[in-house]
Structure formats: structure tokens, C-alpha cells
Amino acid sequence: MTTSIVDKLLKLKHEKKAVILAHNYQRPEIQDLADYVGDSIELCLKAKKEKDAEIIVFAAVDFMAESAAILNPDKKVLLPSPGARCPMAQMLTAEEVKRWKRKYPKAPVVLYVNTLATAKAECDICCTSANAVKIIESLDADTVIFGPDNNLAEYVAEKTGKTIIAVPLRGFCPTHLLFQPEEIEILKMEHPDAVVAVHPECSREVRELADFIGSTSQMCRYARNSNFKRYIIATEVGLIHRLKKENPRKEFIPAYDAVCPNMKLNTIERLYYALKTERHVIRVPKDIAERAWEALERMFAIR
Numbered sequence: 491m492t493t494s495i496v497d498k499l500l501k502l503k504h505e506k507k508a509v510i511l512a513h514n515y516q517r518p519e520i521q522d523l524a525d526y527v528g529d530s531i532e533l534c535l536k537a538k539k540e541k542d543a544e545i546i547v548f549a550a551v552d553f554m555a556e557s558a559a560i561l562n563p564d565k566k567v568l569l570p571s572p573g574a575r576c577p578m579a580q581m582l583t584a585e586e587v588k589r590w591k592r593k594y595p596k597a598p599v600v601l602y603v604n605t606l607a608t609a610k611a612e613c614d615i616c617c618t619s620a621n622a623v624k625i626i627e628s629l630d631a632d633t634v635i636f637g638p639d640n641n642l643a644e645y646v647a648e649k650t651g652k653t654i655i656a657v658p659l660r661g662f663c664p665t666h667l668l669f670q671p672e673e674i675e676i677l678k679m680e681h682p683d684a685v686v687a688v689h690p691e692c693s694r695e696v697r698e699l700a701d702f703i704g705s706t707s708q709m710c711r712y713a714r715n716s717n718f719k720r721y722i723i724a725t726e727v728g729l730i731h732r733l734k735k736e737n738p739r740k741e742f743i744p745a746y747d748a749v750c751p752n753m754k755l756n757t758i759e760r761l762y763y764a765l766k767t768e769r770h771v772i773r774v775p776k777d778i779a780e781r782a783w784e785a786l787e788r789m790f791a792i793r
Contacts, residue, residue, distance in 0.1 A: 499762040508545035514706040515728035515753040516549045529707045530554040531618050534561045547765050549756040551576040555772040556607045560779045567772040570764040571755035579606050581661045582638035587612040590635050590657045599635045607774045611781035615788040619690050620705035623649045628792050645690040666691035668748040669724045674699045677722050684720040692724055713737050726750045
């Protein structure tokens with residue numbers, strides 16, 4: 491019998507003392523074989539607890555693998571698809587952060603974890619979509635520089651009442667921009683008993699239709715802990731697989747078939763090749779890693 495690529499990958503993982511991390515937006519087959527599935531920071535923290543692991547195979551996009559490398563300097567971090575770059579993370583450079591810091595020298599800088607390490611190194615503290623409101627509320631400042639997602643910045647401003655300076659001016663997630671209020675209104679007409687769960691990276695018009703707004707990890711908890719039977723989900727379609735797997739008696743309807751092509755670059759074959767050859771190692775320069783680590787650790791202290 492021919493050994494399957496999955497069997498080869500799992501055998502190799504055991505031999506090389508590797509751990510496979512898969513983001514919630516990964517292909518179903520990758521989620522099914524991963525050691526851990528979750529959002530980016532959940533996965534990085536899981537990796538920190540894997541004391542015996544020597545290699546991290548991170549099925550995700552660039553900034554997530556960078557965070558894993560920063561938080562796990564003793565482990566080799568592999569990004570199976572080096573072309574898997576987050577478009578939103580590319581929208582905010584370190585130079586742009588510095589420019590806004592000069593313009594508002596007294597305003598603390600909070601950067602979404604969906605940024606490159608070079609940008610993180612210039613901020614005071616990081617945040618996730620799950621804890622952005624809590625992080626902003628913890629700061630003794632009425633004006634905060636925040637980037638790179640403009641929709642998340644707007645959501646945080648609504649929740650905290652603080653002045654949020656969004657940098658860059660129009661940063662966005664191309665995948666979450668695909669969700670339109672008209673589509674959700676139609677789905678609500680077709681499924682009047684369904685509740686709507688929306689990611690805060692969606693536009694204000696979409697958020698206004700939501701029964702629940704939260705990160706992917708928060709959506710998973712919401713689905714597990716609520717008694718509703720049907721959910722309209724407005725985030726990347728990969729999360730639907732996990733939601734169905736964890737809640738087999740509930741129905742999950744994509745608000746739109748929104749696919750992040752960068753997340754979907756990862757395949758089982760690419761995971762196997764990356765681990766076999768130990769190629770596509772993520773390296774963050776020491777000075778940048780140290781400053782980015784501080785911003786992440788400050789976030790964990792509040793989280």
C-alpha cells in the first residue's frame with residue numbers, strides 16, 4: 491500500500507520533534523492534521539508551551555510566523571509558503587509608524603498583531619481583534635495611534651470613546667472587505683432564526699447588522715456557549731470547518747464565500763516539503779525581535 495502524504499508528514503513530524511500550527515482560515519485538511527488550530531496569538535502561545543518541540547511548522551501567513559519566531563527564539567519556525575503574505579500587514583511600514591509618532595509624540599502606539607515585525611518594533615503595545623478594546627481602555631491616554639486596520643480602529647473608537655488615529659489612513663483586510671450588508675440582509679430574510687456573527691475587520695455597515703462582533707476565537711466560543719441553532723458567519727470561510735466540527739448539531743452559513751488566497755497557499759504537500767527540507771525558515775533580526783517581543787509581552791500582561 492502506498493504511504494499517503496499525510497502519513498509521511500506525521501511520521502516526519504514525530505522524527506523531527508515538530509509541531510504543526512494551523513490558523514482558523516487554513517484548508518480543512520490542514521486543520522484536521524494540525525496539533526493546534528486557532529488564531530495567531532493562541533497558536534504562538536501554544537508553541538511556547540511545547541517544551542520538547544524543536545521545529546514549528548506554521549500554516550498561516552508571514553506576520554504570524556514572525557510572531558512565532560519572536561516568541562519562540564529557541565525553535566526553528568518554518569512558513570511552508572513564503573509567498574503567503576498578509577496584504578494588510580504590508581500596508582503599514584516601520585517608517586510610516588515613525589512618521590505618525592513624530593506627528594503625535596504624546597500618543598501611545600497600539601498595533602494590531604497583523605503587522606510585520608519591523609512595524610511592531612516601533613509600537614508601545616500590540617493587540618488582537620479579541621482584546622483591542624481592552625488594550626485601548628488600559629492606556630492612560632485619550633488619543634491613540636492605531637494600525638493598520640481602519641475598520642478595527644473605527645470599532646475600537648466606538649467602544650472606547652477615545653480618539654483613534656488610524657494609520658495608514660485606509661488600511662484594510664481585502665477578505666473582510668468582501669462582506670456587504672445587502673448579502674447579510676438577504677440571508678437574514680431567508681433564515682430569520684439565524685444570528686449574525688461578524689469580525690470587527692468588517693465595515694461599519696456590516697457590523698451594524700451583527701448580533702455578535704468578535705475575533706475568530708471569540709466566534710468559536712460564542713457558538714459553543716450559546717443556544718442558537720443557526721449562525722450567519724462573516725469572516726474568512728475557513729472558520730466554518732472548525733465551527734461545524736466543534737458544533738455538529740448547529741448550522742453555519744457563510745455571509746459570503748470569502749477566501750483569503752494567501753492563507754490558502756498552504757497545502758499538505760507544502761507542509762511536508764518544508765519540514766523535510768527545513769526550508770523557508772523565518773528569521774527576525776535580533777534588535778527588531780527584541781523590541782517586537784516587548785510590545786507583545788506588554789499585551790500578554792493585560793490579556
